[in-house]
Amino acid sequence: xxxxxxxxxxxxRGEDTGHSFTDHLYTALKGAAIRTFxxxxxxxxxxxxxHETVKAIENSRGSIVVLSETYAYSTWCLDxxxxxxxxxxxxNHFVLPVFxxxxxxxxxxxxxxxxxxxxxxxxxxxxxxxxxxxxVANFSGFVASGSEADLIAxxxxxxxxxxxxxxxxxxxxxxxxMFQVPENMKIPLDVFLSxRGEDTGHSFTDHLYTALKGAAIRTFxxxxxxxxxxxxKHEMVKAIGNSRGSIVVFSENYAESxxxxxxxxxxxxxxxxxNHFVLPVFxxxxxxxxxxKLRSVVKERPSWTQENMNRWNSALREFAYLTGFVASGSEAxxxxxxxxxxxxxxxxLSHHESLQVPERLKIPLEASTINTNNIAGTSVYLDPExxxxxxxxxxxxxxxxxxxxxxxKEMLHEFSECPEAxxxxxxxxxxxxxxxxxxxxxxxxxxxxxxxxVISSDDNG
Numbered sequence: 001x002x003x004x005x006x007x008x009x010x011x012x013r014g015e016d017t018g019h020s021f022t023d024h025l026y027t028a029l030k031g032a033a034i035r036t037f038x039x040x041x042x043x044x045x046x047x048x049x050x051h052e053t054v055k056a057i058e059n060s061r062g063s064i065v066v067l068s069e070t071y072a073y074s075t076w077c078l079d080x081x082x083x084x085x086x087x088x089x090x091x092n093h094f095v096l097p098v099f100x101x102x103x104x105x106x107x108x109x110x111x112x113x114x115x116x117x118x119x120x121x122x123x124x125x126x127x128x129x130x131x132x133x134x135x136v137a138n139f140s141g142f143v144a145s146g147s148e149a150d151l152i153a154x155x156x157x158x159x160x161x162x163x164x165x166x167x168x169x170x171x172x173x174x175x176x177x178m179f180q181v182p183e184n185m186k187i188p189l190d191v192f193l194s195x196r197g198e199d200t201g202h203s204f205t206d207h208l209y210t211a212l213k214g215a216a217i218r219t220f221x222x223x224x225x226x227x228x229x230x231x232x233k234h235e236m237v238k239a240i241g242n243s244r245g246s247i248v249v250f251s252e253n254y255a256e257s258x259x260x261x262x263x264x265x266x267x268x269x270x271x272x273x274x275n276h277f278v279l280p281v282f283x284x285x286x287x288x289x290x291x292x293k294l295r296s297v298v299k300e301r302p303s304w305t306q307e308n309m310n311r312w313n314s315a316l317r318e319f320a321y322l323t324g325f326v327a328s329g330s331e332a333x334x335x336x337x338x339x340x341x342x343x344x345x346x347x348x349l350s351h352h353e354s355l356q357v358p359e360r361l362k363i364p365l366e367a368s369t370i371n372t373n374n375i376a377g378t379s380v381y382l383d384p385e386x387x388x389x390x391x392x393x394x395x396x397x398x399x400x401x402x403x404x405x406x407x408x409k410e411m412l413h414e415f416s417e418c419p420e421a422x423x424x425x426x427x428x429x430x431x432x433x434x435x436x437x438x439x440x441x442x443x444x445x446x447x448x449x450x451x452x453x454v455i456s457s458d459d460n461g
Contacts, residue, residue, distance in 0.1 A: 007035040007163055009060040011080045016068035020331050021100055021148060024207050025064070027332040028152045034159055039080075057083050062094035062162055064155065065136055067107055069100075072114045075121060078129040085132050094162045096155065097141035108137035148203050149210040190218040190346055192243040194263040199251035204283055204331060208247070211335045217342055222263065233262065240266050244349055245277035247338065248319065252285055258304065261312040268315050277345045280324030281338065290320040 008029060012022040022038075029036040037056045057063065063084045071077050087093040099107065106112045116129055144151055191212060195205040205221075212219040220239045236259075240246065246267045254260050270276035282290065325341075327334055 005035070006037045006056060006060040007062070008037070008159060009057050009063040009084065010036060010038045010066070011063055011077065011084060012066035013068050013071045013074055013077055016070055017066055017100060019329055020203065021068075021144070021152075022066050023330050023332045024148065025066070025098075025152050025155065028156050029159065032156050032160065034156070034163070053080060054083060057087055060087075060093070062096070062159070063087075064096045064098060064159070065141075066098045066100050067102055067136070069102060069113050071102075072110075072116055072129075072133065075125075075129075078116075078132065081132045081136060082128055085135055095136065095139055096158060096162075097136050097139050098151075098155065099141065099143045101144055104137050104141075104143065107133050110134075146202055147206050149206045188218075189220050189239065189243040190245070191220070191342060192240050192246040192263075192267065193219060193221045193249070194246055194260060194267060195222075195249035196251050196254045196257055196260055199253050200249055200283055204327070204335075205249050207331065208249070208281075208335050208338065211339050212342065215339050215343065217339070217346070222259075236263060237266055240270055243270075244275065245279065245342070245345055246270075247279045247281060247342070249281045249283050250285060250290055250319070251283045255290075255312075255316065258308070261308075261315065264319060265311055265315045268318055275349065277349070278319075278322055279338065279341060279345070280319060280322050281334075282324065282326045284327055287320050287326070290316055 010022060010026060010029075012018065014022075017023075026036055026038050037060060039053060039056070057080070065081060065084065084093070084095060088095050097104075102113070107114050110116055110130055110133055114133060116126055116133075121129075142151060142155060193205060193209060193212075195201065197205075200206075209219055209221050220243060222236060222239070240263070248264060248267065267276070267278060271278050280287075325334060325338060
């Protein structure tokens with residue numbers, strides 16, 4: 001493997017931050033065209049990792065050292081740090097420490113998790129590692145607190161400064177200010193973000209919000225401050241009502257917040273009315289956990305009324321069966337997928353709104369649940385968004401001539417020409433299935449199969 005010159009070498013403990021903070025930092029550095037070496041990705045399989053690491057550090061102009069809770073547990077991280085500091089002494093190799101939820105004084109004095117035991121290596125190595133930790137803790141760097149996205153932006157700016165680069169600022173018309181929540185919510189929003197601030201507000205959701213803004217998706221984040229005296233709940237309801245969709249980041253403590261549960265209830269109410277998509281993100285929780293979560297906290301919240309409990313419980317059950325994302329692996333890649341899915345959904349909504357649906361085929365949007373007499377009195381849930389897609393297919397079919405199988409064509413012919421057949425198909429929930437098949441067969445050019453899986457609801461018929 002022949003190395004090109006790198007701008008930055010990333011030194012970090014993978015178990016602590018490899019899929020979270022450092023993953024976002026690496027993505028941001030690459031996005032700024034900063035050539036970055038991350039040891040988990042840039043060394044080819046089968047090569048001498050130690051040898052390639054030395055070459056990468058030697059061929060980098062600087063290093064970022066992410067000091068996290070279990071950093072000093074890894075002799076590999078400590079050896080890398082020693083090599084980095086050696087390069088700093090030999091040549092103009094800058095070093096930026098990032099103290100990620102650890103105290104610089106603990107690193108400097110090898111206290112708490114940074115206490116190095118002699119059993120980890122020879123006396124020579126232990127002394128070398130202790131010296132390296134003391135040395136790096138005395139450098140000017142960053143202490144993680146508050147918004148991770150803002151911290152990463154500051155790190156990238158500092159790296160660019162050390163590399164003597166000048167970033168070209170976007171014109172005022174394209175600055176992030178234009179994507180802030182409009183005053184009095186007069187302009188419709190694209191997405192409402194519902195999340196538990198204590199769990200993900202400064203980490204995952206913060207990075208997601210930054211990525212959505214970067215994609216020019218007008219996003220409302222409910223921890224923004226309202227003017228004093230305004231009714232918080234009223235503003236939440238207005239923000240959700242003025243959004244075309246919602247992303248719900250369900251984390252471990254989401255259901256312990258009545259505000260989050262109120263958000264979720266109203267979001268699903270908007271979804272049932274139509275024209276409001278919902279993308280769940282199960283952040284380090286299993287969807288089955290969500291279905292049962294409320295029952296486990298009932299006793300812990302005696303102030304919650306039974307009426308609210310029933311409503312929230314119903315919302316949780318409905319939400320847990322929606323198709324969405326389950327966080328695992330790289331958070332940066334997951335966020336990229338979410339942004340792509342949101343962009344697809346917004347395009348799809350715009351496409352729906354641009355079509356002229358024949359009056360004879362229109363159905364009131366509020367008719368989202370029907371009772372069937374031929375299925376033992378059960379209730380079949382129909383997604384209004386996909387219901388409309390089926391209705392619009394009549395017009396689309398004439399102009400785009402999709403390659404659908406003969407059975408589908410025959411069913412569509414009956415659907416569009418015979419009101420009685422259409423009524424029967426509605427009773428059997430067939431047209432909801434047709435609408436999804438229409439998306440899969442006909443609009444693949446708008447996104448990959450993965451996103452169809454994400455946005456589709458489960459068939460109930």
